[in-house]
Amino acid sequence: MARAEHQPPQGNEPAPAEHPGGAHPRLRQAGGALVVDGLHVAYGRSVQALRGVSITVPPSGIVTVLGSNGAGKSTLLRAISGTLFLHHGAVEGGTITYNGQNLRGRDAAAAVRAGIVQVPEGRRVFAGLSVAENLQAGLLGTGDRRSARAKQARERVLELFPVLAERETQHAGLLSGGEQQMLAIGRALMAGPKLLLLDEPSLGLAPMMVGRIAQVIREIAEQGTAVLLVEQNAAVALGLAETAYVLDVGEVRLTGPAAELARTDEVRRLYLGDHDESGHAGTPAEGTPHETPAAATSAPRATLRRWRG
Amino acid sequence: MTKLSEIVLNGLALGSVYALIALGFVVIFKASGVMNFAHASLLLLGGYVIAQLHDELGFAGALLVGVVVTAAGAGLIEMLFIRGLGKVELHVLTILTIGIDILLTTELVRRIGSDKLSLGDPWGAKSVEVFGANVAQARIAAIVVAVVLITLFFMAFRYTAWGLSMRAASEDREAAALMGVRMKRVQLVAWCVAGALAAVAAVFLTASPTPGLDRTTGFVALKAFPAAVLGGMDSALGALIGAMMIGLTEALAAGYQSDLDALGGGASGIAPYVVMILILLWRPTGLLGSKELSRV
């Protein structure tokens, strides 16, 4: 597996045309739906959050992006979903295309219209609105709230999450953490996305609930919606995804089929060995190595230090 | 008893007008996070346009144009000044609206000069008897129109895509953006709605038995500040309750002034502020305002 070279901050110069590191074009499938190529993102003038990141999400299936806190995972999602500006961030180089349509520099509404919907980290349901209104809000980007398609989407969501049907009139803020996560995913599904972006769906959930959510993600993918899953909980993510990328300090460090990646020493040591990981006790996804010598994680690597960004 | 019912009715009418203004404050605050000090000049703008046009277009036509112009003016302020600033300190946006208010007010005052303009409203000095009290028709009209508009407003807020977008966005801007809500459009509409409400308020502020529109008419918007704040700045229902409280307090303090001599007389002008301070001491974010979520 290739390892990206550390690159100095690019400043305002356009990003180099070639791939700065290890994202291998050979992994790109023909007709790949979402293509992020050589993406550079900065916050303010000096803080480089992404340096030449390239990933590809095929039209179906689950792709995961792993990385520690501050590796740039959320930044990647923000760049795709068009919410960078809300965080003072800007794309400084590279391209983002979906089905050949440019998404770089477009706003969140454009991404939604193109069929990409993100479930934000920490769920972020509209606490003061009822469950039903939250689901309605998921339709706001589509422009039609009363059509048959909207009704269908609603039925699909309630089928997926029966608990939401029971709680329809309740304020979303009163739901449990797991229920809120379901609502957040359900809300995103209302728009009928072709590609669902999930930002740390397992964060802060009880192990039981993590399993449920993982199950739901798999179901969504099986129904034909592509999923880009960003996770710190590598055990869960690698169990779900076909393809995985590892982000570190704003660069793609490792990439490959998830199962293959899960067997590499580096990933085992860095992402699967920590017994504190909440997901550890969770999903017994096949092919995921469980026992990694704890000693391997004892010396934190410099590259995994919390990186401000 | 006649006195009391007269005072209460007038207080409610006053409260209705304040409510129209205060709702504008709340909508703008929810959309852009700013307390809009330029509202005073928008109100004056609406009144001025109606006053200038009612001879030619008749009252209804002038009202329509006035509402549209004021809504457009508010929208223009949003597009030119507020939108581009993005994330800045709360004060900065607030003070920016003060700057805009100074510009717009100066121009309008220069045009109005010493004039007292009639808005050509159809009620004149006619009055009706309600519960044995004589109340100006314009006051009754103010209550009726305010009830209709506020009901429409709440329905729009509850059931339309814009209303849902507004509520979602004021709960969580980023999450709303991720749902594909076009924030710019939602904000623009919010400002326009607030502007339109201000223009309607201008009509009832200047209709008989008040003296017509003059250069100081916009000041009344200042009294809607306490209304919006004591109800909770991000709560439309709170604004409505606050406006009614302020209207009634003011009318009662003025009507029963002789019993309030200890306060030095003329206390009705400051009654709204006293009520507001007391309520804020009790509830620092107003009656129905949401607690600020603090994030580190």
Next chain:
Amino acid sequence: MSEPEPKPGAALRPAAPGPAKSSVLNLRVAAAVIAVVVMALMPYYLTDFWLLTGLFAMAAALGAIGLNILSGTTGQLSLGHAFFLAVGAYGYMYFSGDSGRSGTHDISGLGLPPFIALILAVLLAGAVGGLFSPISGRLRGMYLGIATLALVFIGEHVMINAHSVTGGYNGRAAEPMEFFGFTLADEDPYLEVAGVEFAKYERLWYLALALLVIGIIVARNLLRGRPGRALGAVRDSEIAAAVMGVPVARFRSMAFVVSSMYAGLAGVILALVFGRMIPEYFGLALSIDYLAMIVIGGLGSVGGAVAGAVFVTVLPQLFAHYAASLPLVVESGGDGVGPTEAARYLYGAAIVLVLLFSPGGLAGLVRRVRTPRTTPRTPARSRSAHSKEPQGAAS
């Protein structure tokens, strides 16, 4: 005036910032001394009109520094600054004045020596600011802003009704300042220096200048020291500040007290300059003027506050004075844009333009010119307009 090429010897100089810093510091001190000297010479050249304008500007500068500590540094929006100016002004009049009649009413006073009255008035303003802490401690953001708005209106009502202290609508006369028999008035004793008569305004000029210099130094030391950092931390995030061990509530109310004391001092100077204060002066417009000063000057900067005060105070005077020779401006009373309107337009436009194009105000502009683009202006200083938005830049 060409920029010197780096001399060969330059490379040999130690790279340590020590000497360079101190030379910059020396330079700053030198510039400040020159500024003070220039200001001290002004009474020899300025006519009464400009002296008076300058005195207003100096008083405004003190008030603006105070508001800047409150709103700029601590982030507490105050629309009630005029009220604290009034407390200072009437406090001084009450402490220094004698009981007697003014207009149709009896007024009372303590008849203290003026200098003592000045100190007491400043302390009184601070105490009143402290009394406001139950409110300032509980309210945030716009809620605080509108609550302070109430101070202006309620304050005006109290001033008009508290005849015996304020003299009612007519206000009351202020005793001239006096130091050991030397009065800061036109006479008593008559004074002439180098052929220029030193009358009331000339004498007050030096008092105001001295107070302003002290005020600037105190504010700078306050803001650069521990309290300043703590106040900044309170503005940026109260919780973070609390975690860092800053007693948030105490610092919030301390900022109010200090700010009110500055306002009180400004009020005393205004009372001395006017010789008589009427309650109408301390209206909402005055509060807004002060807000405009700190915004135009630059939030959080002492120098900016002074610059903003000068801008806001002097601009209308310039227009009024030179109305006749300005194009597009008709003389007062004519049809078209009069000097007062022109000044209002410029004033409003200045607020809007400064905020749109240089959110750091005049101080930010100067900083940018001085250090062009070397240090990026990080967004750390600007806070979310929406408290609910996430503050962190990345996960």
Next chain:
Amino acid sequence: MKPRKGTRAAAAVIAILALSATACSTKEKDKDPAPNGSGNAGQLKTGAGVSDTEIKVGELSDLSGPFAPLGKSVTNAEALYYEQLNAAGGVCNRQVKVEVKDHGYDPQKAGTAYTELSGKVVGISQLVGSAIVTQLKDQIEKDGILTLPQAWPSTLLGKKVIQVTATTYDVEIINGISYLAKNVGLVSGDKVGHIFSDDEFGANSNAGAKYAAQQAGFSLVEQKIKPTDADMTAAISAMKSAGVKAIIVSASPRQVGPIMGGTETAGFKVPVLAHSVGFHPQLLALVGAPMEARLYVASPVPSINTDMPLLTKLVADYKAKYPDQPIDQGVLSGYTTAAMFGEALKAACKAGDLTPAGVMAAHRAQTSLDLGYGAKLDFSSPDKPPTYQTYILRVDKTVPSGLKTVEQAFESPGARTYTLPKPS
């Protein structure tokens, strides 16, 4: 490079300083233009503001603030008077030149504007706004320049330099109440309402109303309003439930209008007495009918549309000079005030002393000045208004000012028995 920059800046500052030193060294001369300039023309003594060809008169007006309507009419009318005075040869062979400063009713601006006039004018023939007069009066007294304010509270009495130009508000309301008592049939024991604004004007008027009510045996129902209020319904409700037989209003047109409209709406059609400063012709369009029926205006001058030679000529001349400007009572007030100042200048010229002190002395020596509108003015006592007389005007939609005189100058018995507030 930093130190270099700094030294350069310092050098520049010093250079500017040196330049300004040479440019501004005239300060001493500026302050005292012609000290005791002895007689150029005969034995005439001159001082500040008077040259061989010119007499400079100052005016401090409100042309951009709340009193701008009054300020504008007064300023125009004064300009008209001085133009006519100059056309007739001026005073002492000198042309009178007016310097107008606008203070916008801002005490701070008024303060600086005053410094631009003091020492450069022989007197101030217009000073709008009683708050402004109050703010400046100590200074004016010290400078000793005759000043004619456009405000009539009796609290301005008592200073030799400040000449209140007509009946004060309190005396005016005493006269007004006595007229009302006689003409609308109020009897002892009746309740009379007084709605007055919470400022000096209202308070002064209230003092007079209290006295008159007590003299006539009325009980006075008081209602204070804020000068900025526009909604009078609550005040009217209070009056109505108290059952007053008449309402006295001491407030601005902003409030007189709604009071007329509100009482009409409430079916509470009692007579209303207001001051002339509370009337504005534009109210006619809004509440013309009730004003025509029930409004009485107490005024120190007759209606400008009264058939008097002075007034008809004034209206014609004003119309010719300012065809677009409204003709209101401010025009008459401004013109007569300027005339008072003109008479003082003429008297001072005759006495051979055109210094500010001389003008003031000459002015105060006039005990029976007749400007041609009826009232005789006695300026000899600083503690008393020049006249105790009041005209009663009523609404007449057919004339430009909207007012007609219904009662010529009169003085009620209470006018002189009332003790004016003891001046400070």
